[in-house]
Amino acid sequence: xxxxxxxxxxxxxxxxxxxxxGYAAELAPGWSVGGGLNGGYQLAVxxxxxxxxxxxxxxxxxxxxxxxxxxxxxxxxxxxxxxxxRDGGSLATAAAELRQSGEARITALAxxxxxxxxxxxxxxxxxxxxxxxxxxxxxxxxxxxxxRRMAPLMDRFDMRxxxxxVGWVVGQPxxxxxxxxxxxxxxxxxxxxxxxxxVVDALPxxxxxxxxxxxxxTLELTAHVRAVPAPGWLKVRHxxxxxxxxxxxxDCEVWDxxxxxxxxxxxxxxxxxx
Amino acid sequence: xxxxxxxxxxxxxxxxxxxxxGYAAELAPGWSVGGGLNGGYQLAVxxxxxxxxxxxxxxxxxxxxxxxxxxxxxxxxxxxxxxxxRDGGSLATAAAELRQSGEARITALAxxxxxxxxxxxxxxxxxxxxxxxxxxxxxxxxxxxxxRRMAPLMDRFDMRxxxxxVGWVVGQPxxxxxxxxxxxxxxxxxxxxxxxxxVVDALPxxxxxxxxxxxxxTLELTAHVRAVPAPGWLKVRHxxxxxxxxxxxxDCEVWDxxxxxxxxxxxxxxxxxx
Numbered sequence: 268x269x270x271x272x273x274x275x276x277x278x279x280x281x282x283x284x285x286x287x288x289g290y291a292a293e294l295a296p297g298w299s300v301g302g303g304l305n306g307g308y309q310l311a312v313x314x315x316x317x318x319x320x321x322x323x324x325x326x327x328x329x330x331x332x333x334x335x336x337x338x339x340x341x342x343x344x345x346x347x348x349x350x351x352x353r354d355g356g357s358l359a360t361a362a363a364e365l366r367q368s369g370e371a372r373i374t375a376l377a378x379x380x381x382x383x384x385x386x387x388x389x390x391x392x393x394x395x396x397x398x399x400x401x402x403x404x405x406x407x408x409x410x411x412x413x414x415r416r417m418a419p420l421m422d423r424f425d426m427r428x429x430x431x432x433v434g435w436v437v438g439q440p441x442x443x444x445x446x447x448x449x450x451x452x453x454x455x456x457x458x459x460x461x462x463x464x465x466v467v468d469a470l471p472x473x474x475x476x477x478x479x480x481x482x483x484x485t486l487e488l489t490a491h492v493r494a495v496p497a498p499g500w501l502k503v504r505h506x507x508x509x510x511x512x513x514x515x516x517x518d519c520e521v522w523d524x525x526x527x528x529x530x531x532x533x534x535x536x537x538x539x540x541x
Numbered sequence: 542x543x544x545x546x547x548x549x550x551x552x553x554x555x556x557x558x559x560x561x562x563g564y565a566a567e568l569a570p571g572w573s574v575g576g577g578l579n580g581g582y583q584l585a586v587x588x589x590x591x592x593x594x595x596x597x598x599x600x601x602x603x604x605x606x607x608x609x610x611x612x613x614x615x616x617x618x619x620x621x622x623x624x625x626x627r628d629g630g631s632l633a634t635a636a637a638e639l640r641q642s643g644e645a646r647i648t649a650l651a652x653x654x655x656x657x658x659x660x661x662x663x664x665x666x667x668x669x670x671x672x673x674x675x676x677x678x679x680x681x682x683x684x685x686x687x688x689r690r691m692a693p694l695m696d697r698f699d700m701r702x703x704x705x706x707v708g709w710v711v712g713q714p715x716x717x718x719x720x721x722x723x724x725x726x727x728x729x730x731x732x733x734x735x736x737x738x739x740v741v742d743a744l745p746x747x748x749x750x751x752x753x754x755x756x757x758x759t760l761e762l763t764a765h766v767r768a769v770p771a772p773g774w775l776k777v778r779h780x781x782x783x784x785x786x787x788x789x790x791x792d793c794e795v796w797d798x799x800x801x802x803x804x805x806x807x808x809x810x811x812x813x814x815x
Contacts, residue, residue, distance in 0.1 A: 330788075331761040331809050333607035335634050335650050337627045352648050353611045358760070360609050362636070362648065374626050374636065376609050376650055378760055385786030390751070392718060393782035444666060477664070486632070486652055487605040489763045491809050493785055508667035509802050511767055512659030514604075516805055528783050531790055533807055535605050535765050 274456035275423065276465070280308070282316045282347060289348040290316040294367070296342025300418040301482040303339030306534075307468030308420065309373050310334050310488065313363050314464045316347035321379040324351075326359045328460040332377035333489040340365070340372040352376075357384065382460055382495045395522040396447040396504040398429055404449055405433050424469065425451045435475040446473050447504040450521075458496040458523065466503055467519045467532035473505040474515060474539055481539030486514070488534035499524030513538050548730035549697065550739075554582070556590045556621060563622040564590040568641070570616025574692040575756040577613030580808075581742030582694065583647050584608050584762065587637050588738045590621035591651050598625075600633040600653035602734040607763040608649040614641060626650075631658065656734055656769045669796045670721040670778040672703055678723055679707050698743065699725045709749040720747050721778040724795075732770040732797065740777060741793045741806035747779040748789060748813055755813030760788070762808035773798030787812050 279298070282290035292315075298308035314329055321327065350362045358380045365373040398404060404427030408415075414436075415421055427449040434440050450466055452458070458466070467490045472483035502522040507515045514537055521530040553572070556564035566589075572582035588603050595601065624636045632654045639647040672678060678701030682689075688710075689695055701723040708714050724740055726732070732740070741764045746757035776796040781789045788811055795804040 331609075333609075333650060333761065333763055335605075335607075335626075335652060337634060352609075352645060360611060360648065371626060374634065374650060376607060376648060376761075378609060382786070385788070388787070389785040391783045391785060487607065487650075487763070487765075489607055489761070489807070491761075491790060493783060493788070509665045509767060509805065511663040511665060511802070512656070513662070514659070514767070516765060528785070531783065531807075533763070533805075 274452065274454040276452050276456050276462060280311045280315050282312065282319055284319065289346050290319060292345045292347060294340060294342050294345050298420045298423060299342065300420050303341060305420045305468065306336055306485045306488060307465040309340050309365055310468065311461055311465040312345070313347055313365050313373060313375055314461045316349055317361055317363055317377050317379060318461060320349040320351065321359045321361060324354055324359055326379035326381060328379060328382040329464060329492045330358065330378045330380045331489065331491050332375060332464065333487065334373045334375040335487050336373055336485045337371045340367060343367065357381065382492065391528055393520065393528050395526060396502050398447055398449060398502055401427050401449050401500060403430065404428055405430050410436065423453055425453070432476060435480070440476045440478045442477060444473055444477050444507040445505065446470055446476050447502065450501045450503045457498040458501055460492045460495060463492050463496060463521055463530040464490055466501060466521050467530055468534070470503055470505050472536065472539065473507045473517050477510065479539045483536040483539050486535045486537065488532060490530055490532035492530050494527050494529045496523040496529040497525040497527070510538060548726065548728040550726050550730050550736060554585045554589050556586065556593055558593065563620050564593060566619045566621060568614060568616050568619050572694045572697060573616065574694050577615060579694045579742065580610055580759045580762060581739040583614050583639055584742065585735055585739040586619070587621055587639050587647060587649050588735045590623055591635055591637055591653055592735060594623040594625065595633045595635060595653040598628055598633055600655060602654060602656040603738060603764070603766045604632065604652045604654045605763065605765050606649060606651035606738065607761065608647045609761050610647055610759045611645045614639070614646040617641065631655065656766065665802055667794065667802055669800060670776050672721055672723060672776055675701050675723050675774060677704065678702055679704050684710065697727055699727070706750060709754070714750045714752045716751060718747055718751050718781040719779065720744055720750050721776065724775045724777045731772040732775055734766045734769060737766050737770060737795055737804040738764055740775060740795050741804055742808065744777055744779050746810065746813065747781045747791050751784065753813045757810040757813050760809045760811065762806060764804055764806035766804050768801050768803045770797040770803040771799040771801070784812060
């Protein structure tokens with residue numbers, strides 16, 4: 268890490284404005300899983316480009332972002348085009364598209380604002396996931412060698428799984444359709460609204476817990492960032508309730524160290540074929 | 542109703558291809574609520590335009606659609622531009638924008654496919670809302686005169702509320718953040734994948750049940766259509782778990798008469814100010 272404490276996450280999601288418009292990014296192969304780059308990582312890169320475009324308008328933070336995954340991204344050069352559709356009041360909405368070699372990887376819509384200016388009122392009936400203390404949870408680094416080879420992205424963060432929800436590793440999934448874990452970026456890089464876009468898609472597919480190992484390609488993912496996360500470990504919970512017709516929804520919640528629900532997301536994914 | 546059984550819903554969501562590209566629609570003022578047209582109605586019109594564009598490619602049905610609401614729509618002429626971003630395999634993804642007088646009302650992304658070709662496997666742990674029989678539920682037509690004047694859209698369908706969840710009408714909301722009702726379009730027009738885009742945003746805001754009457758403007762709504770609905774009454778359930786910072790998420794589920802979960806949606810909306 269440099270003295271400016273730029274972490275791996277910051278360096279590898281960075282975007283640079285191009286003279287001809289849009290932003291350039293260099294996608295890092297270390298975020299790959301299975302055949303392509305992790306969808307949450309791609310979303311964070313798109314999020315950085317939107318922040319670069321909308322931050323100067325006083326809207327630096329993602330409030331809502333909806334991404335449609337069109338083709339598998341790989342390590343290497345990419346561009347993000349941003350087209351502001353509306354800027355008014357406290358929010359701005361833009362379309363964004365991540366491309367490689369002229370081919371669209373993700374097309375997205377997003378509304379940005381300034382999370383720091385939202386009111387402090389919280390009336391949440393949602394309850395945070397029950398997780399044993401970090402040191403009693405199962406680190407991803409204990410995953411079998413073949414899993415880690417297939418998922419280099421697991422080295423990008425520290426993930427500690429609920430010990431009751433790792434039966435899938437040894438072929439004994441709970442069947443409940445639920446996974447939860449502690450999460451922290453490498454280098455102890457503290458969470459912020461952009462990194463939450465990664466976090467909502469960082470855990471293994473919840474279908475692992477239904478006895479379906481294998482890659483579950485995301486068709487669509489929408490994330491709502493509800494508050495600026497406090498420093499420290501995050502709690503992340505994935506759940507599904509409706510697996511049907513070869514697809515399933517995966518709901519994700521992210522809770523910060525202050526016990527606040529900071530992000531909610533839902534994705535529609537294809538059921539693994541395996 | 543004409544002999545071709547074209548119903549109000551069909552006539553008022555119809556789109557016509559324009560020689561210069563895109564589609565023309567005539568938004569009907571009867572779908573208004575408060576200051577503007579209902580968001581679900583607008584979404585159904587966008588859904589019809591997408592169906593017109595993608596149906597000929599073998600993808601007639603919405604699988605996922607994400608709409609960002611930019612300005613309030615009113616009765617009158619509108620256009621829907623459709624831009625296909627990807628067409629491959631069994632799915633196609635397109636951007637769509639609903640405009641009036643050149644101003645964008647909704648900008649959306651959607652993935653379409655053919656619901657009839659999806660597999661029949663269903664592994665749903667979600668449970669349908671408990672609703673008394675239709676005739677024991679409270680019809681929307683009993684709503685106070687001032688509510689009906691503010692919401693002419695209530696005449697577009699037959700909605701029967703759970704009797705335990707209508708306390709808000711008389712100033713006694715349950716505080717649970719839940720509303721459920723039977724739903725059927727006027728003219729007994731049977732549900733189909735497009736009409737489900739209306740249904741997910743047809744009930745009053747779930748904040749009514751939290752003691753917050755008033756309009757709750759949608760910022761973003763994503764709907765997943767999971768199956769072709771069977772004919773008959775639909776069961777619709779709205780719930781929220783996280784009201785914070787002046788916003789709340791509203792989850793909607795739609796179940797058909799065969800007991801199948803046919804649509805799931807989530808929207809992010811602004812808390813009513815009232």
